[in-house]
Every structure is written in structure tokens, then in C-alpha cells.
Amino acid sequence: MIYLLHQMLAESANRYPEHEAFRFQSHALTYAELARRSAQLARILQEQGVRRNDRVGVFLDKSLETLVAIYGIMQAGGAYVPLDPKSPVARLVSIIEDCGLNGIISHESRAGVLAEARQHTAILRFVIGAQVDAPGVRSISWEDVARQPAMIPNTPRLMEDDLAYIMYTSGSTGKPKGIMHTHFSGLSYARMSAATYAVSHDDRLSNHSPLHFDMSTFDYLTAVLCGATTVIIPEAHTLFPVNLGKLIEAERLTIWYSVPFALVQLLTRGMIDERDLSSIRWVLYGGEPFPMGQLRALMERLPGARFSNVYGPAEVNQCTYYHLPPPSEWHADWTNIPIGVIWDNAEGLIVGANDQEVAVGEVGELVVRTPTMMQGYWQRPDLNENAFYRRTIFEDYEARYYHTGDLMRENTAGLLEFFGRKDHQVKIRGFRVELAEIDTALSSHEAVEYGAAFVMPGTDGDAVAGAVMLRASADVTPEALIGHVRQRVPVYAVPSTIYFVDAMPRTGTGKIDRKALYATVQSLKDNERKV
Amino acid sequence: MITETHNALQEFIQTRFASGMAQTIGFEDDLLMSGVLDSLNVMSLLAFMQQRFDVKVPAEDVIYEHFVTINAIVNYLESR
Numbered sequence: 242m243i244y245l246l247h248q249m250l251a252e253s254a255n256r257y258p259e260h261e262a263f264r265f266q267s268h269a270l271t272y273a274e275l276a277r278r279s280a281q282l283a284r285i286l287q288e289q290g291v292r293r294n295d296r297v298g299v300f301l302d303k304s305l306e307t308l309v310a311i312y313g314i315m316q317a318g319g320a321y322v323p324l325d326p327k328s329p330v331a332r333l334v335s336i337i338e339d340c341g342l343n344g345i346i347s348h349e350s351r352a353g354v355l356a357e358a359r360q361h362t363a364i365l366r367f368v369i370g371a372q373v374d375a376p377g378v379r380s381i382s383w384e385d386v387a388r389q390p391a392m393i394p395n396t397p398r399l400m401e402d403d404l405a406y407i408m409y410t411s412g413s414t415g416k417p418k419g420i421m422h423t424h425f426s427g428l429s430y431a432r433m434s435a436a437t438y439a440v441s442h443d444d445r446l447s448n449h450s451p452l453h454f455d456m457s458t459f460d461y462l463t464a465v466l467c468g469a470t471t472v473i474i475p476e477a478h479t480l481f482p483v484n485l486g487k488l489i490e491a492e493r494l495t496i497w498y499s500v501p502f503a504l505v506q507l508l509t510r511g512m513i514d515e516r517d518l519s520s521i522r523w524v525l526y527g528g529e530p531f532p533m534g535q536l537r538a539l540m541e542r543l544p545g546a547r548f549s550n551v552y553g554p555a556e557v558n559q560c561t562y563y564h565l566p567p568p569s570e571w572h573a574d575w576t577n578i579p580i581g582v583i584w585d586n587a588e589g590l591i592v593g594a595n596d597q598e599v600a601v602g603e604v605g606e607l608v609v610r611t612p613t614m615m616q617g618y619w620q621r622p623d624l625n626e627n628a629f630y631r632r633t634i635f636e637d638y639e640a641r642y643y644h645t646g647d648l649m650r651e652n653t654a655g656l657l658e659f660f661g662r663k664d665h666q667v668k669i670r671g672f673r674v675e676l677a678e679i680d681t682a683l684s685s686h687e688a689v690e691y692g693a694a695f696v697m698p699g700t701d702g703d704a705v706a707g708a709v710m711l712r713a714s715a716d717v718t719p720e721a722l723i724g725h726v727r728q729r730v731p732v733y734a735v736p737s738t739i740y741f742v743d744a745m746p747r748t749g750t751g752k753i754d755r756k757a758l759y760a761t762v763q764s765l766k767d768n769e770r771k772v
Numbered sequence: 773m774i775t776e777t778h779n780a781l782q783e784f785i786q787t788r789f790a791s792g793m794a795q796t797i798g799f800e801d802d803l804l805m806s807g808v809l810d811s812l813n814v815m816s817l818l819a820f821m822q823q824r825f826d827v828k829v830p831a832e833d834v835i836y837e838h839f840v841t842i843n844a845i846v847n848y849l850e851s852r
Contacts, residue, residue: 302805350805477804477836480814484835512831710815744815 244401245424246462247315249431250276253468257442262465264492265305265473272468275308281389282313282346282369285381289344289367293318293397294404298337298345299452300324300355303473306370306383307452310346311406311461315424318397320404322419323453325749330354332417334361336409340419340619347371401425407619408455408555419619420455420555427458429612430558431466433584434459437562438496438523438549442468445492445520449474449499454750455555456527459498479503482511486518493520498551500751501531508539509690519545527551527559529752530577530659530677532684532691537568552580552659556628556643558613560587561657576681579656580649587611589657590642591649596630604660607649608642615643676705676755679736682729683707686722688715691745694736695755697762707736708758710745740765774799777825777849781842784820789813799842809839821845827852 243249253262254276262272270278291297297314299321301307314321322340324333336342337358344367347355352371359365359375367379369386405427407419434440440463448460448471464471472492478485485507489497497504504526507513524539524546531550540548553559563581571578583589590598591605599605608630617625630642648660661677676694683692692709709722719739727735742765746757778799786797789808803809809817814834822828827849829838838848 477840480804480809481834481836481839483832510831510834743819744813747810 244428245315245399246405246427246431247279247312249428249462249466250279250312253442253465257468260442260468261470262468263305263308263448263471263473265303266475268305270305270308275312277391278309278387279312279316280391280393281386282309283316283393284389284391285369285386286313286317286319286344287393287395289379289381291317291319291344293399295319296322296340296342296404296407298322298324298340298342298347300326300333300345300347300351301370301452302326302348302350303448303451303476304348305473306346306348307473308461311452312465314346315405316393318399318403320421321406323406323408323451323457325451325453326351327749330357330361333358336417336419337362337364339417340407340409343367344369399424401428402616404616408453410555418621418624421616421619422558423616426558426613426615427462428466429586430458431462433586433613434463434559435467437584438525440464440467440469440496444469444495446471447474447489447494447497447499448472449479449497449503450750455558456498456500458558459525482506482509486511486513486516489518489521490516495520496523496525497521498525498527500528501526501536502529502747502751504539505532505535505691508535508542513542518543521546524548525551527553528750530681532681533571533575533578534685536565536578537571540565540568550578550581552657553613554643554645554647556615557609557611557645560584560589560609560611560613560645563656575658576678577659579652579654580659581656583609583657584611587613588640588642591651591657592630596632601651602653604648604650606663607645607647607657609645610640610642614641678730679705679707679726679734680753682726683709683722683736685729686717686725688712688717689722690715692722693745693753693755693758695758695762697738697759704737705734706738706740706762708740708742708745708762710742775846777846778842780824781845784824785817785842788816788820797842799846801842802840803842804836804840814839817845821849825849 254272258273259271261269262275263270297319299310311321346369348370352373355368355371355373356375369381370383372380401424405424406422409417409419446460446464446469450456460471478488548565550563551559552561561581562584563579589607589609592608593599593605628644630644632640634640646663648663649657652658679694680692683689688711690710690712692707694705694707697704697706722739740762746754746761748754790797818829838844
């Protein structure tokens with residue numbers, strides 16, 4: 242009987258006690274060790290006053306302690322709240338205050354940042370893993386935790402609707418918002434993703450995503466449900482694809498899951514022709530569209546692996562799946578790989594104005610209801626009002642759907658196709674322009690490694706501009722690129738200017754950062770003026 | 773011994789990747805864990821090394837062992 246996330250760990254520790262649960266560099270935790278260490282931590286957390294639905298921060302670089310922290314917090318009855326270890330102090334303070342974090346689990350390397358944060362908020366009362374010298378803050382070392390008996394004296398009574406974790410994401414106003422997931426939504430995701438990708442205890446998963454990125458739930462929750470082994474990819478390996486390729490080979494990973502960016506880097510700079518990557522049986526990618534040429538090249542390089550496009554905002558974990566056919570069967574009219582179909586136990590609708598369903602084949606916003614959906618945003622009734630679409634199905638039955646903000650179309654094969662963000666839609670001289678469409682057009686040029694479009698405010702109104710990163714030793718003029726795009730998008734969407742950049746600015750989670758791209762281009766222009 | 777190479781790399785990394793950060797990047801500071809280097813910055817750094825020192829780093833040498841600190845980058849450059 243499993244209806245809480247940490248019951249997965251108890252079950253796997255029972256079935257596979259000596260099996261490695263997580264690996265990080267040369268260290269590993271077996272399921273029995275993870276169960277023991279997280280129980281020790283849960284005991285300390287209860288002594289510090291953590292009770293059902295209390296939030297506890299996890300402020301750690303990728304490490305084995307991360308897993309001890311999240312399972313310890315849940316066993317104590319609390320909800321874990323990932324904090325970006327590279328977060329600036331102001332954002333850290335903002336989340337501590339918003340979420341009411343009395344306690345944070347961390348590492349000695351973060352003691353200075355936590356002490357600084359503590360000067361701006363009195364809410365923080367205890368820190369585990371770092372010595373924070375501030376009045377009113379109790380510091381508890383990992384050694385103290387290790388001395389505890391591995392027995393929780395007051396096993397809390399929890400229900401599946403209790404909070405399990407809260408993931409913070411940027412809000413459109415700049416104030417971070419907390420996505421509340423319950424044991425029910427988290428466990429539903431673990432079960433459904435395990436079934437969709439046939440994860441077993443023999444699998445060796447990659448953990449590419451940091452904890453504060455929602456893709457980590459596959460590596461940290463689904464893997465534990467299945468008793469699989471997850472290999473935590475060190476940050477350094479994510480920056481250096483040659484190292485990454487060697488790690489995948491040495492660890493014999495069987496399932497890979499990341500944003501496309503990491504795979505493109507691996508393909509183009511990872512020297513994978515010198516690697517034996519035949520252990521990989523399934524490649525999952527999500528977060529943004531995969532440039533099709535590079536995806537085809539990667540699939541040809543990994544002929545033994547299945548490839549799947551994973552889609553779902555953090556608010557729903559995941560809600561569709563698409564297992565890709567071989568490139569020879571791709572449709573000529575695809576501009577991107579389809580998102581696929583809504584997964585089991587869920588329903589999706591494509592809606593237009595006033596949340597009315599559009600005709601089949603028309604583009605609209607995807608709204609979805611799935612057991613993996615969040616409870617709502619933490620203490621944000623204003624956002625929750627708009628985030629959900631409520632539809633009365635019967636007189637006595639109202640269904641709640643999440644507004645994804647993603648524009649989709651159902652094609653003639655019944656597959657959802659992605660058409661960009663509702664809120665990144667821009668208007669140029671009154672015409673609607675989808676920037677993602679221009680990205681795809683730019684990126685399809687043979688000289689271009691990656692291209693992205695953004696809006697450039699001008700005296701004559703907004704204009705579309707493009708920035709491209711060229712392939713090594715490629716040479717092309719801006720005029721030729723504009724000509725290439727002009728053949729692929731409506732005339733009003735053709736970039737007026739093309740800038741060449743060394744690299745694409747990306748957000749912490751690997752998506753194109755259009756604001757930063759604009760800033761980069763501005764600085765290029767300023768330099769030109771000085772010259 | 774602190775060389776011109778050390779100083780040039782430090783200035784580039786500090787101004788391009790660490791502007792707004794309170795601390796100065798030391799020669800032995802871990803560039804990876806501190807968040808100074810990300811995959812975007814690695815590309816810019818490679819372009820800078822080619823332009824400033826006329827060293828084109830082959831793909832097989834773009835590994836974290838050569839980029840973990842400023843000293844590591846200098847050692848790599850001297851080995852070329």
C-alpha cells in the first residue's frame with residue numbers, strides 16, 4: 242500500500258536493500274543507506290518542530306545529501322522546497338519569506354550566503370549542514386544527523402493531498418511563484434512516467450537536471466519507485482560534453498533525460514564517435530523543441546535507443562508523450578517534432594477565446610487535467626484564479642483544467658503539435674508573430690548551429706531581429722540568412738537584422754533567454770559605435 | 773609566478789562572466805562550482821583564448837580538468 246512518496250523508498254529499501262539507489266562521482270548510496278540516513282534526518286527535523294505540511298528548504302549543489310534531504314523532509318511530514326544553489330541572495334530571501342521556511346538543509350559552502358540571507362529575514366530558525374553564525378539560528382551538522390538512531394518516533398499521519406514539494410518558478414511580474422505538488426500528484430507522476438517508459442530496477446538513469454528544475458522528479462521520484470539506480474551528473478560534466486560522453490559510457494546509463502540543449506552539446510562537441518554509448522535504451526527530452534536536423538543526427542548515432550519527446554509544464558509534471566518514429570518516417574511538413582498525445586488518466590482540450598474549444602486542426606491553447614497536476618500556486622489566489630479553467634461537466638460536477646499557455650494544434654494524425662507560447666506571442670505591425678517559428682527557420686540553415694529571434698523596439702515600432710551562432714568554420718552573410726528565413730515564414734516575421742553571437746544566452750534551465758539575447762545584441766551595437 | 777596570461781584571463785573572466793559579483797575571481801577559485809562558468813561562457817572563453825593567445829583548443833581538450841581554475845587554464849596554455 243503506497244499512497245505517499247516516501248513509502249516508495251521504504252518499499253524499495255525492503256525489496257532491494259543493497260542495490261545502489263544514487264551514485265555521485267565515486268560515492269554511492271544503497272536503498273538501505275538512503276532509508277537509514279533520511280530517517281535520521283527526519284528525526285532531527287521533527288525535533289526542530291517540523292510537522293505535517295511544513296516547508297523545509299533544500300539549498301544544495303547536486304550531491305547524495307540532496308536525496309537524504311528530500312526523503313528525510315517527507316518522512317518528517319514536511320514538504321521539500323528546492324532552492325537554486327546559485328540563486329542571488331535577494332531571490333533566496335524572497336522565497337524564504339514567501340514560503341515560510343523555518344529550516345534549510347544545506348552544505349558548509351553555503352554558510353556565508355545563508356548568514357547574509359538571515360540578515361534580511363528572521364523566519365529562518367535552523368540550518369542543517371552549515372554553520373551559520375547568527376543569533377536565533379540553530380546550526381546542526383551532518384555529523385550530528387549521522388549520530389541519530391534511524392527511527393522516527395512520531396511517524397506522522399499524512400494523506401495523499403498533503404504537500405510533498407513546492408517548486409519555485411519565475412513569475413511574469415518578477416516575484417517567484419511556488420508550484421504546490423502533493424503526494425498524490427507526485428506519486429501519480431512517478432507511476433505514470435515509470436509505466437510510460439517501462440522503468441525497472443535494472444535501469445541506470447541520468448540525473449542531468451538540478452533539483453530546482455522539475456525534470457529532476459523523474460530521476461529522484463520515479464527512479465525510487467522502481468528501485469532503479471540514478472547517476473547524478475556533476476555540474477562540471479554538464480558544461481563539458483567530452484567529460485559527459487565519457488561518464489555516460491563509464492556508468493553504462495540506460496535512460497537519458499534532459500533538455501535538448503544538453504544533447505545537442507553532446508552531439509556536436511562530445512566526441513561521441515569515440516564512445517560506446519550502446520547502453521542507452523531510451524532518450525527522453527523536454528523543455529523546448531529539439532532542432533530537427535540535430536535530433537536526426539543524434540538518432541542516427543544512437544541506433545539502439547528509442548527517443549521520446551516529453552511535454553508538460555512544471556505545474557502538471559508531464560501530460561503528454563510521443564515516442565518518435567525513425568527519421569525516415571518523419572512527415573515532410575513537420576516544422577517541429579509533435580508533442581504527441583495526452584497521456585493516461587488525463588484529458589486535454591484546445592481552447593480559444595473564452596476557453597471555448599476550437600475546431601479540430603486550429604491552433605489554440607492547451608488546457609489539461611491530469612492526476613499529476615499541481616494543487617495550485619502557494620498562497621497566490623490571484624494567480625490560481627487564472628491558472629485554472631473550471632468547466633461544469635454536469636450540474637453537480639466541475640472539472641478543473643490547467644491553462645498551459647502553450648499553443649497547440651491537433652494534426653490529422655491526432656498528434657498535438659506545438660506552436661509556441663501564448664505569452665511570447667508578439668505583434669509586429671499588427672501581425673501576430675511566433676518567435677519559435679523564426680528560431681526553427683534560422684536553425685535550419687546549414688551554416689547555423691542555433692538561431693533565435695527576438696523583438697527589437699525601434700523608432701518605427703517593434704521589429705523582429707535574429708541572432709545566430711554559426712557552426713565551426715561556417716561562413717554566411719546576414720543577407721543570405723534573411724533570404725533563407727524569408728522562404729519559410731510570413732513576410733512580417735522576417736528578421737530585419739541578423740546578429741552573430743558566440744553563444745546563445747540561456748536561462749538556468751537551458752531555455753533560450755530572449756531578454757538576455759536582446760541585451761547581448763545591444764552591447765554588440767554599443768561596441769560598434771565605440772569603434 | 774603570475775604571468776601576463778593569468779592577468780588577461782582574470783580580467784576577461786571577471787568582466788565578462790562575473791560582473792556584478794561581489795568577490796574577485798582568484799587564480800585558484802573553482803570556476804565551475806561558483807557558477808562563474810556556464811556552457812555559454814565556455815564558448816566565449818574558447819573564442820577569447822583563440823583571439824588573444826592564438827590557441828585554438830581542439831574538441832578533445834575541452835574538458836573540465838583544463839578549465840576548473842584560472843591556473844588550470846594557464847597550465848593548459850603553457851602545455852600547448
